[in-house]
Amino acid sequence: xxxxxxxxxxxxxxxxxxxxxxxxxxxxxxxxxxxxxxxxxxxxxxxxxxxxxxxxxxxxxxxxxxxxxxxxxxxxxxxxxxxxxxxxxxxxxxxxxxxxxxxxxxxxxxxxxxxxxxxxxxxxxxxxxxxxxxxxxxxxxxxxxxxxxxxxxxxxxxxxxxxxxxxxxxxxxxxxxxxxxxxxxxxxxxxxxxxxxxxxxxxxxxxxxxxxxxxxxxxxxxxxxxxxxxxxxxxxxxxxxxxxxxxxxxxxxxxxxxxxxxxxxxxxxxxxxxxxxxxxxxxxxxxxxxxxxxxxxxxxxxxxxxxxxxxxxxxxxxxxxxxxxxxxxxxxxxxxxxxxxxxxxxxxxxxxxxxxxxxxxxxxxxxxxxxxxxxxxxxxxxxxxxxxxxxxxxxxxxxxxxxxxxxxxxxxxxxxxxxxxxxxxxxxxxxxxxxxxxxxxxxxxxxxxxxxxxxxxxxxxxxxxxxxxxxxxxxxxxxxxxxxxxxxxxxxxxxxxxxxxxxxxxxxxxxxxxxxxxxxxxxxxxxxxxxxxxxxxxxxxxxxxxxxxxxxxxxxxxxxxxxxxxxxxxxxxxxxxxxxxxxxxxxxxxxxxxxxxxxxxxxxxxxxxxxxxxxxxxxxxxxx
Numbered sequence: 001x002x003x004x005x006x007x008x009x010x011x012x013x014x015x016x017x018x019x020x021x022x023x024x025x026x027x028x029x030x031x032x033x034x035x036x037x038x039x040x041x042x043x044x045x046x047x048x049x050x051x052x053x054x055x056x057x058x059x060x061x062x063x064x065x066x067x068x069x070x071x072x073x074x075x076x077x078x079x080x081x082x083x084x085x086x087x088x089x090x091x092x093x094x095x096x097x098x099x100x101x102x103x104x105x106x107x108x109x110x111x112x113x114x115x116x117x118x119x120x121x122x123x124x125x126x127x128x129x130x131x132x133x134x135x136x137x138x139x140x141x142x143x144x145x146x147x148x149x150x151x152x153x154x155x156x157x158x159x160x161x162x163x164x165x166x167x168x169x170x171x172x173x174x175x176x177x178x179x180x181x182x183x184x185x186x187x188x189x190x191x192x193x194x195x196x197x198x199x200x201x202x203x204x205x206x207x208x209x210x211x212x213x214x215x216x217x218x219x220x221x222x223x224x225x226x227x228x229x230x231x232x233x234x235x236x237x238x239x240x241x242x243x244x245x246x247x248x249x250x251x252x253x254x255x256x257x258x259x260x261x262x263x264x265x266x267x268x269x270x271x272x273x274x275x276x277x278x279x280x281x282x283x284x285x286x287x288x289x290x291x292x293x294x295x296x297x298x299x300x301x302x303x304x305x306x307x308x309x310x311x312x313x314x315x316x317x318x319x320x321x322x323x324x325x326x327x328x329x330x331x332x333x334x335x336x337x338x339x340x341x342x343x344x345x346x347x348x349x350x351x352x353x354x355x356x357x358x359x360x361x362x363x364x365x366x367x368x369x370x371x372x373x374x375x376x377x378x379x380x381x382x383x384x385x386x387x388x389x390x391x392x393x394x395x396x397x398x399x400x401x402x403x404x405x406x407x408x409x410x411x412x413x414x415x416x417x418x419x420x421x422x423x424x425x426x427x428x429x430x431x432x433x434x435x436x437x438x439x440x441x442x443x444x445x446x447x448x449x450x451x452x453x454x455x456x457x458x459x460x461x462x463x464x465x466x467x468x469x470x471x472x473x474x475x476x477x478x479x480x481x482x483x484x485x486x487x488x489x490x491x492x493x494x495x496x497x498x499x500x501x502x503x504x505x506x507x508x509x510x511x512x513x514x515x516x517x518x519x520x521x522x523x524x525x526x527x528x529x530x531x532x533x534x535x536x537x538x539x540x541x542x543x544x545x546x547x548x549x550x551x552x553x554x555x556x557x558x559x560x561x562x563x564x565x566x567x568x569x570x571x572x573x574x575x576x577x578x579x580x581x582x583x584x585x586x587x588x589x590x591x592x593x594x595x596x597x598x599x600x601x602x603x604x605x606x607x608x609x610x611x612x613x614x615x616x617x618x619x620x621x622x623x624x
Contacts, residue, residue, distance in 0.1 A: 087198065090229070093120045093255055094379050095248035100187075100233045102171060102243070105201040108229040110249045115159050115223050119252050123376040126302055127294035130285035158222040161249055163229060164256040164385065165189050166321040167215035169244035169328075174237075183317030184239045186212040190230035193223055200230040215321030216258050216388070246323050248385055256385035257370075258320050265305060265368035266592040267394040268352075269416040269485070271403045272360035275394055276415060278592055279303060279368065281348035295349035301340050302374040303351050306332030310363040310393065322369055322386030329367070331355060345413050346590035352415075354406070361398040367391050394593075401506050401537040402486035405430045410438040411479035413589035417486045419499075419526065419537035422506060429535070433483045436530050440482065444474055451558050465556045473556035476589055477549050482528050485543035485587040495576055495585045496541035498523045500531065505538040522573055544576035546586035 087107040090096060092114050100106050170184045190200035190209045200207040207230075210217050221227055233243045248255035268276040285291035306329035308315050318324030331337045337357040343350055358364065373383035403420035408430050420429050453467035487496050489505075501517040502524035504510040517523045517539075526532050527542065550565040557563050566574050576586025582594040 090249040093250045093382055095246045095385055097246045099242045099244050102233050103235045105230050105232045107199045110227040112225045115161055120380055120382050126374050128291050130283045130291040158224050159251050161221045161223050161227055161251055162254040163219050163249050164254045165217045166246045166256050166323045167212055167318050168246055168323040170317055171239040171241035174240050185234040185236050188232040189217045192228045198228050200228055202232050215318030215324045218254050252382040257387035259389045262390055264389045265366055265392050266595040268592045270396045271417050272397045272400050273358055274356045274404055276404050277353045277366055279351045281350050283349055292349060296342050298342055301342050301351045304369050304371055305353050306367045307355050308365045310365055319391050320388050322388050358396050360396055363393055363395050365391055366394055397488050399488045401540055408434040410434045414479050414483050418483055419486045419531050419535055419540050421535050421537050437479055437482045441478055470557035473553045477553040480545040480549050480587055484527055487541040487543055489539045489541055491541055497544055499540055499542045500526045501539045503538050543587045546578055546588045547575035549588055550575055
């Protein structure tokens with residue numbers, strides 16, 4: 001009888017059924033067959049390059065991939081342990097804080113499972129930094145934050161491991177007197193990838209090392225396996241006590257960061273107990289652009305700062321360490337002595353710091369910093385250890401008749417020390433100056449209203465400037481001359497002009513009657529008569545307004561208003577000259593010491609103009 005002809009589907013079913021029955025037969029037949037499992041195989045292969053070997057080390061299980069189940073069984077299965085006794089493990093972006101005695105070396109290991117393991121999740125960064133003139137094509141990531149994206153070159157087998165160390169506490173002097181400005185010796189970082197050198201240190205030959213620089217060290221190591229770290233604390237006969245340090249490893253980016261050569265914090269002005277500082281522009285985008293708006297809307301602002309009296313040595317040797325500054329700086333981390341906010345003086349977003357609780361006639365270190373990566377900090381955060389910028393310094397005034405004012409309602413760009421009196425608080429002082437400037441400006445608007453601003457091009461007073469430009473230039477000039485920038489009367493800087501010498505000092509003393517300064521009308525009164533009559537600060541010195549402020553006024557406004565600038569000696573007595581190196585030798589709105597770009601922006605207003613005495617200034621008595 002011929003076999004029935006099967007369809008293709010029936011043939012496949014028959015073949016599967018036959019194979020299943022055959023396997024079942026083999027399983028049930030009582031043969032002495034033993035299946036071999038991988039766990040039964042002795043360690044013929046010393047290292048499995050396809051599957052990670054879990055170490056008996058202090059590594060969070062979450063770093064080893066998806067949530068594991070029974071990684072270490074209840075039967076206490078012994079796992080391979082490559083790190084020697086006394087060596088601690090570092091996980092990705094998880095810092096470890098530890099004390100170390102002078103003369104001691106402590107050891108750490110970055111296991112292969114961390115080196116080849118997953119990267120940490122990224123966190124939202126700062127808004128984009130936009131270069132001038134072209135937001136659409138020139139925007140890029142902010143220069144204040146490292147690019148945290150993984151390396152896209154999949155052909156590279158080695159992983160870049162970033163190891164960073166911060167010194168948090170240093171030994172103290174054994175003696176009561178400091179003979180110089182030295183600090184305790186710096187910690188030293190040793191590292192090795194050789195499995196035969198698992199405890200690198202000062203007595204280990206042929207290992208790489210780097211000394212911490214002012215409490216900071218960072219190394220990049222290309223690795224495929226374990227990385228061994230040694231931290232050594234030198235001894236010194238003049239110092240005693242312990243070091244405390246924070247060490248971290250990351251396969252994403254340095255956990256602690258440093259900008260040692262990039263100044264980004266600038267001194268604006270001070271009085272005898274407070275100082276005003278600001279960052280450089282955080283974006284070059286124009287007002288109304290997305291980057292501009294994003295920066296201005298940051299709350300809290302992204303940066304912090306530290307201030308420390310230069311006569312105190314507590315931060316010497318740790319000025320580049322975020323945790324060292326956090327633990328030792330006298331003022332910092334947005335405490336009660338620091339008020340920070342985003343501002344746009346000078347038409348660019350930046351962060352301002354108002355620092356109080358300072359001593360008079362004192363020099364201070366000012367250090368800009370960032371907590372974590374600006375949006376997150378601490379364990380598991382890429383860049384979570386903080387960032388520190390180049391140290392700058394500033395000085396407080398000695399006299400008590402200059403006071404810092406800012407955030408005025410009308411003269412918004414004013415932010416510096418002005419003539420003051422102890423009888424007036426800051427709020428009262430701001431109101432007096434601001435209201436006076438606003439009232440003078442109102443009179444100006446009546447005159448400008450007589451000018452045909454919205455007219456044909458053939459009838460306009462200028463094709464280059466309009467009435468809006470005139471309003472802006474006049475307001476800048478008016479605020480600069482009615483609210484003068486104040487400096488100590490005792491200062492000997494050559495560009496300062498003595499003012500109000502006919503009045504007594506706040507302590508009741510007065511210059512001799514025959515003193516030349518009291519005989520000269522230019523120096524025995526203030527530029528603004530309101531100061532002598534209502535504020536009564538006594539003698540002080542004025543940082544004269546920059547002559548470019550006057551030039552811009554004349555260039556921007558119609559000639560019918562009669563605005564012209566003084567010449568020759570009158571010009572020298574009324575306006576100052578800008579410094580080429582960025583020093584504030586004359587006053588302009590938005591001025592900060594040695595900040596690039598600020599002075600050149602004002603200097604371009606009208607440097608080529610030679611002009612004569614202003615009729616309006618004579619009327620209001622503001623030039624003398």
